[in-house]
Amino acid sequence: MSPYVIIYSSLLFGAGALLVFGTFLFFGPFGIVDLKLGTGGTLFIDAALSLVFFVQHSLMIRRWCRRWVSARIPGEYYDALYSIASGAVLLFVVILWQEVRPAIAEAEGLAHWILRLLFFLSIAGFHWGVRSLSAFDPFGVRKLMVHLHRKKPKSMPLAVRGAYRWVRHPLYLFMLVMIWSSPYITADRLLFNVLWTAWTVVAAFLEERDLVADFGDAYRKYQAKVPMLIPWKIPQIKGED
Numbered sequence: 001m002s003p004y005v006i007i008y009s010s011l012l013f014g015a016g017a018l019l020v021f022g023t024f025l026f027f028g029p030f031g032i033v034d035l036k037l038g039t040g041g042t043l044f045i046d047a048a049l050s051l052v053f054f055v056q057h058s059l060m061i062r063r064w065c066r067r068w069v070s071a072r073i074p075g076e077y078y079d080a081l082y083s084i085a086s087g088a089v090l091l092f093v094v095i096l097w098q099e100v101r102p103a104i105a106e107a108e109g110l111a112h113w114i115l116r117l118l119f120f121l122s123i124a125g126f127h128w129g130v131r132s133l134s135a136f137d138p139f140g141v142r143k144l145m146v147h148l149h150r151k152k153p154k155s156m157p158l159a160v161r162g163a164y165r166w167v168r169h170p171l172y173l174f175m176l177v178m179i180w181s182s183p184y185i186t187a188d189r190l191l192f193n194v195l196w197t198a199w200t201v202v203a204a205f206l207e208e209r210d211l212v213a214d215f216g217d218a219y220r221k222y223q224a225k226v227p228m229l230i231p232w233k234i235p236q237i238k239g240e241d
Contacts, residue, residue: 003077003148007141010080013087014139020094025178026119028189029099039187042098046188049093050195056089058203063210079140100187107183115183122177125163129170132162158215160222165235168228169204176200176229204228 024030035045059065060082070078107115130136137143163170179193208228211219225236 003144006077006080006084007144010083010087010139010141013091014083015087017087017090017094021090022123022178024094024097025182028182028184028186029097030094031099032095033098035098037098039100042100043188043191045096045098046191047195049096050192050199053086053089053093054199057086058199058206060085062206076143076146077140079137080144081140083139097192098188103184103186104190105185112183115181119178119181122174122181125174125177126171129163129174132164132170134159134161158218158222160226160237165226165237166231168222168226169207172200172204173229173231201229 035042037045066075066078069081073081130138135142167173176197179196182189182193185193208223212223215222222237227233
């Protein structure tokens with residue numbers, strides 16, 4: 001298969017899935033597929049869909065999985081294939097997600113608009129977090145292009161700037177704000193919020209282990225100075241905004 005097919009597929013599935021997921025978080029389930037189940041069955045299906053994404057996403061990001069796959073295909077393709085798989089599974093979750101009506105809680109008036117504002121502020125914060133990373137390549141495109149142009153990949157030193165001076169995982173933080181900023185809480189949305197929050201926290205701890213393995217004492221010092229997810233103190237390290 002042409003590397004450019006992989007690149008465009010990664011951009012399509014990766015970016016497309018994120019856009020659809022953001023729409024899902026803001027407006028709620030699309031109702032494309034209605035399995036006509038009772039409340040218990042609906043929540044079971046939704047939990048199973050979440051688990052499918054958690055397993056795929058968490059397994060493919062682990063080092064042993066990368067080594068196993070890279071022993072069978074060129075390693076520079078891995079990140080793009082990971083993006084395609086994650087995007088496809090996320091779309092699968094959103095399309096099949098089942099809604100339970102009516103809402104069990106609903107914010108009205110000023111509270112409604114504050115939550116809506118928080119959603120868009122979290123998008124801006126997510127963008128800030130991405131810009132704070134000098135070599136952010138969420139879809140694996142940059143690595144593959146470097147390979148195609150026969151360039152030497154650049155090393156990624158630990159650089160703390162922007163949002164990363166406040167928390168060690170700002171992208172996770174702003175995603176959690178997006179998840180919880182819905183003014184309409186149905187039973188399925190509450191299940192979604194709880195499961196995806198728990199998974200995000202677990203993912204942050206697992207990622208910390210990999211970062212310590214990559215950067216050693218430099219990352220341990222960073223951990224000691226900067227909170228993981230909640231920006232509860234003023235930054236103590238110098239950086240660039």
